[in-house]
Amino acid sequence: MYELEINHVSHRYGDYRVLNDINLQILPGQIVAMVGPSGCGKSTLLQAILGTHPPTEGEIRADGVLINKPSRNVGIVYQQYSLYDFLTAEENVAFGLKLDETSLPSRIFSYRSYAKKRQVHLRKAREFLEKVGLSSAMGRYPAELSGGMRQRVAIAQAFILKPKIVLLDEPFGALDETTRQELQMMLLKFYQENLKAKQRGERPEYTIIIVTHELNEALYVADRVIGLSRYHTQSEKGAMIVYDRPCPVFSPDDPRDFSKLVEQREELRKAVFDESYIKDHNKYVSFWSELAQDSQLAATAAANQPAPRRIR
Amino acid sequence: MIRRPIPRWLAIALGVGGVVLLLTAYSILSARQTRKNENQRVIPGWQTFKEGAARLVRPQGSAEDPQPSMLATDLKATYWRLFLGFFTGVALSIVMGIAMGAYRFIEALLAPVMSFLAKIPPTAMLPIYFVLVGTDQKMFTAMVALGVFFNMAQSIYQAIAGEVKTVSIDKAYTLGASDPEIIYEVIWKQILPSVLDNLRLQIGPAMIFLLAAEMLVGGEGMGFRIRMESRVLNMSVVYIYLTILGLTGLMADYGLLWLRRWLCPWCVR
Numbered sequence: 001m002y003e004l005e006i007n008h009v010s011h012r013y014g015d016y017r018v019l020n021d022i023n024l025q026i027l028p029g030q031i032v033a034m035v036g037p038s039g040c041g042k043s044t045l046l047q048a049i050l051g052t053h054p055p056t057e058g059e060i061r062a063d064g065v066l067i068n069k070p071s072r073n074v075g076i077v078y079q080q081y082s083l084y085d086f087l088t089a090e091e092n093v094a095f096g097l098k099l100d101e102t103s104l105p106s107r108i109f110s111y112r113s114y115a116k117k118r119q120v121h122l123r124k125a126r127e128f129l130e131k132v133g134l135s136s137a138m139g140r141y142p143a144e145l146s147g148g149m150r151q152r153v154a155i156a157q158a159f160i161l162k163p164k165i166v167l168l169d170e171p172f173g174a175l176d177e178t179t180r181q182e183l184q185m186m187l188l189k190f191y192q193e194n195l196k197a198k199q200r201g202e203r204p205e206y207t208i209i210i211v212t213h214e215l216n217e218a219l220y221v222a223d224r225v226i227g228l229s230r231y232h233t234q235s236e237k238g239a240m241i242v243y244d245r246p247c248p249v250f251s252p253d254d255p256r257d258f259s260k261l262v263e264q265r266e267e268l269r270k271a272v273f274d275e276s277y278i279k280d281h282n283k284y285v286s287f288w289s290e291l292a293q294d295s296q297l298a299a300t301a302a303a304n305q306p307a308p309r310r311i312r
Numbered sequence: 313m314i315r316r317p318i319p320r321w322l323a324i325a326l327g328v329g330g331v332v333l334l335l336t337a338y339s340i341l342s343a344r345q346t347r348k349n350e351n352q353r354v355i356p357g358w359q360t361f362k363e364g365a366a367r368l369v370r371p372q373g374s375a376e377d378p379q380p381s382m383l384a385t386d387l388k389a390t391y392w393r394l395f396l397g398f399f400t401g402v403a404l405s406i407v408m409g410i411a412m413g414a415y416r417f418i419e420a421l422l423a424p425v426m427s428f429l430a431k432i433p434p435t436a437m438l439p440i441y442f443v444l445v446g447t448d449q450k451m452f453t454a455m456v457a458l459g460v461f462f463n464m465a466q467s468i469y470q471a472i473a474g475e476v477k478t479v480s481i482d483k484a485y486t487l488g489a490s491d492p493e494i495i496y497e498v499i500w501k502q503i504l505p506s507v508l509d510n511l512r513l514q515i516g517p518a519m520i521f522l523l524a525a526e527m528l529v530g531g532e533g534m535g536f537r538i539r540m541e542s543r544v545l546n547m548s549v550v551y552i553y554l555t556i557l558g559l560t561g562l563m564a565d566y567g568l569l570w571l572r573r574w575l576c577p578w579c580v581r
């Protein structure tokens with residue numbers, strides 16, 4: 001079963017067609033980077049997946065469930081305004097647990113049992129904040145946190161509920177380079193947890209779509225890159241997925257060596273961002289065939305050789 | 313130099329100095345006036361104040377049938393009206409403001425009407441209250457409540473529009489919130505500082521509306537007493553009441569400031 005399924009989704013604002021026949025399937029535990037020229041409809045697609053602005057055509061399912069309004073199945077981290085000013089870092093993270101596991105009447109009328117649950121929630125929140133490297137700032141309000149800290153809290157806030165999928169819309173766009181790198185490493189750690197879960201035969205917990213305008217970032221944190229763009233033969237109908245390929249997986253300990261990304265980065269730049277390079281939109285959409293090939297390769301390799309480097 | 317900070321002791325000393333200055337200036341004025349006319353009661357001396365105060369706190373009625381003092385009666389009447397009107401007006405405006413801020417169809421229905429009604433000076437509507445609700449306690453409550461209501465409801469509605477981002481609401485839905493939870497846990501918590509700030513701003517107008525109404529009708533209350541006593545030039549009583557009103561406003565102001573600091577530690581503006 002796919003974690004997320006987008007079937008024939010199109011979207012228009014009035015007469016302006018933004019998205020045209022988007023189809024996308026995402027497996028549990030994938031970290032998918034989405035890139036595309038500014039204004040091509042990335043945020044529009046995310047809002048459709050989130051359910052706040054359902055698409056004008058087509059349907060989106062999370063783990064088989066149709067999405068038509070925002071719900072706890074899909075989480076989101078915005079570039080800003082993701083946190084509640086009036087809650088401390090740990091309360092912000094515990095907010096979802098509170099909303100999800102208790103109700104307004106129960107919080108008022110059975111205060112004692114709620115108070116007990118509250119302690120559990122806050123403990124879980126603190127544990128998660130430690131995991132994202134924020135043990136020092138748990139009692140502080142968002143206004144007292146740096147931009148990088150805020151985004152860590154926002155990511156913890158979204159993930160602690162274990163939604164089917166979490167959308168990150170340019171989450172590191174407002175951060176300086178060093179902070180950005182730290183947060184990228186954090187995502188890679190999540191990915192490692194996914195791999196471990198898969199090795200144990202469990203369903204991986206972190207499925208992510210991250211929108212970014214940094215191609216290196218996209219290729220570094222993700223295991224799959226999709227490109228959304230209008231630069232294809234049916235441009236007037238709106239943006240389509242014009243690029244969908246696997247990309248190399250880094251572990252947090254690997255050196256940040258982007259030289260092995262050069263080739264794919266240039267390919268991406270041409271396929272997604274080059275206005276003059278008009279092509280059939282399916283030319284670079286080869287994720288699933290490459291995956292099938294890969295598993296065949298892996299199967300033959302497993303028969304002869306030690307395990308391959310690229311695990312998916 | 314502009315905005316150069318001054319030490320704390322100096323700030324306190326200057327604050328006290330201001331009060332002393334005010335009292336001294338009054339004494340001098342009063343003394344000069346008395347020299348011109350021995351029986352003047354417009355700027356009475358401190359002795360006259362003492363007499364006026366004594367008259368205010370003397371129990372009324374006869375020995376068989378003792379009544380509370382004038383001051384007690386007036387304070388009780390005025391504060392009770394103020395509290396009842398203010399409380400009613402604020403409670404209603406919170407409900408209305410949040411309803412308008414949260415639901416688009418209520419907003420579309422009521423926002424234009426409300427902004428129009430908020431523009432009519434409530435004191436000008438006094439005659440309508442006389443006709444509709446009479447001149448008893450209900451009239452004072454209605455006067456204060458409605459005077460506060462329109463402005464307050466509008467401010468709350470605007471605070472929601474300005475301070476509660478749509479993404480915050482969407483975000484809460486993704487965390488599993490229900491509609492009532494969004495109203496209480498997101499909208500209400502976010503605008504609470506603005507609500508308290510607006511309460512502070514409304515105390516002044518509320519007192520204006522009530523005092524104006526009391527001056528026109530009613531047999532007790534501070535507004536009524538101020539008018540009656542000033543007619544016979546008992547200015548000492550008038551000044552005492554004005555001081556009490558000033559202190560009331562001041563205390564309410566500080567009380568709400570303190571409440572805001574206590575309830576909203578996250579919002580230090």
Ligand SMILES: Nc1ncnc2c1ncn2[C@@H]1O[C@H](COP(=O)(O)OP(=O)(O)OP(=O)(O)O)[C@@H](O)[C@H]1O
Pocket residue numbers: 013018036037038039040041042043044045
């Ligand atoms: N509410 C709206 N009404 C009308 N047009 C809109 C609306 N929202 C977005 N658009 C238009 O739709 C197009 C896609 O917008 P969207 O925000 O999805 O792009 P994006 O890929 O996220 O861009 P960016 O990289 O700048 O964030 C843009 O041309 C934008 O002008």
Ligand SMILES: [Mg+2]
Pocket residue numbers: 042043044169
């Ligand atoms: Mg965008």
